[in-house]
Amino acid sequence: xxxxxxxxxxxxxxxxxxxxxxxxxxxxxxPSLFWYVQHPNKxxxxxxxxxxxxxxxxxxxxxxxxxxxxxxxxxxxxPSAHMSDAAEYFCVVSDGQNFVFGPGTRLSVLP
Amino acid sequence: DGGITQxxxxxxxxxxxxxxxxxxxxxxxxxxxxxxxxxxxxxxLIYYSQIVNDFQKGDIAEGYSVSxxxxxxxxxxxxxxxxxxxxxxxxxxxxxxxxSTDTQYFGPGTRLTVL
Numbered sequence: 001x002x003x004x005x006x007x008x009x010x011x012x013x014x015x016x017x018x019x020x021x022x023x024x025x026x027x028x029x030x031p032s033l034f035w036y037v038q039h040p041n042k043x044x045x046x047x048x049x050x051x052x053x054x055x056x057x058x059x060x061x062x063x064x065x066x067x068x069x070x071x072x073x074x075x076x077x078x079p080s081a082h083m084s085d086a087a088e089y090f091c092v093v094s095d096g097q098n099f100v101f102g103p104g105t106r107l108s109v110l111p
Numbered sequence: 112d113g114g115i116t117q118x119x120x121x122x123x124x125x126x127x128x129x130x131x132x133x134x135x136x137x138x139x140x141x142x143x144x145x146x147x148x149x150x151x152x153x154x155x156l157i158y159y160s161q162i163v164n165d166f167q168k169g170d171i172a173e174g175y176s177v178s179x180x181x182x183x184x185x186x187x188x189x190x191x192x193x194x195x196x197x198x199x200x201x202x203x204x205x206x207x208x209x210x211s212t213d214t215q216y217f218g219p220g221t222r223l224t225v226l
Contacts, residue, residue: 009151034214043115043201043217044154090153092215099144099215101153 002027002093004102012108019078021105023065023091026072033074034092035065038104044090050074061085081109114138115218117202122223124196132187132221134202143185144203144215147171154201160185161207189223196225 007022025031032051036044048059055067065076074091086109091102115136124130136143142161146154156169160179174193179185185204189196199222203215 032213036217041120041199041220041222043117043219044203046214046216049214094213096213099156103151103153 002031002095002098002100004091004093004100006089006091006102006105008105009103010106010108012110013081014110015083016080019063019076019081019085019107021076021089021091021107023074023076023102024072025074025091025093027093027095029095032094032096033065033067034094035059035063035074035076036090036092038088038090040087047076047089081107083109083111085109115202115204115216117200117218117221119221120219122221124223124225126225127191129188129190130196130223132189132200132202132223134185134187134218135183136185136202136204136216136218137183138204138216139182140204140216141182141207142205142213143179144205145169145175145177145185145187146201146203148199148201148220157187196223198223 003026005024034049035047038044047063048057050057050067058064063078088104088106090104093100118133144159145157155171157175158177160166176188201220202218205213205215
């Protein structure tokens with residue numbers, strides 16, 4: 001069985017400072033991992049995905065994530081937060097047949 | 112413009128009525144999914160379909176029904192048997208369930224409020 005833990009339900013940063021959203025997973029297989037972003041009352045948009053190629057994955061809007069097998073982590077980072085980054089972020093693990101979503105982390109960006 | 116459309120964006124219904132949410136995709140994807148999202152929770156899978164005329168129950172299928180008569184369309188009916196139907200409903204599609212690197216693409220969602 002797979003599972004995803006997002007360690008923080010809410011993260012607050014100041015504009016221009018770094019962002020770190022944490023994700024840990026468990027999977028019996030070599031998983032695919034995804035980060036999605038959801039703005040209020042919108043669908044989910046794919047930020048980036050890891051599929052057993054390079055462990056450092058670059059996504060859209062300046063986000064990136066690093067797959068660390070030894071730590072079973074896939075944390076999302078961005079060097080400098082922008083006001084438009086304020087949203088809900090979901091980490092997802094997949095074994096190719098099942099997609100399991102984390103509970104989400106709400107990111108607030110303060111001016 | 113390729114993508115997934117859901118309609119309507121907002122829907123209000125009286126308790127005891129069935130209601131059908133539309134989901135259409137022009138991505139030529141085989142697999143389609145319905146999720147429910149409640150405040151402060153992640154997404155929960157209601158139903159999914161790998162091919163036309165076939166669908167499987169997800170984790171919370173009770174009180175819901177689906178059909179997959181065409182590849183592009185996967186409508187969800189919320190029946191009166193669903194005890195707590197007010198939620199945000201998201202439809203998604205992917206190339207196919209058997210691909211380990213597959214990615215799900217989401218529609219904009221329908222917010223259903225049952226009065």
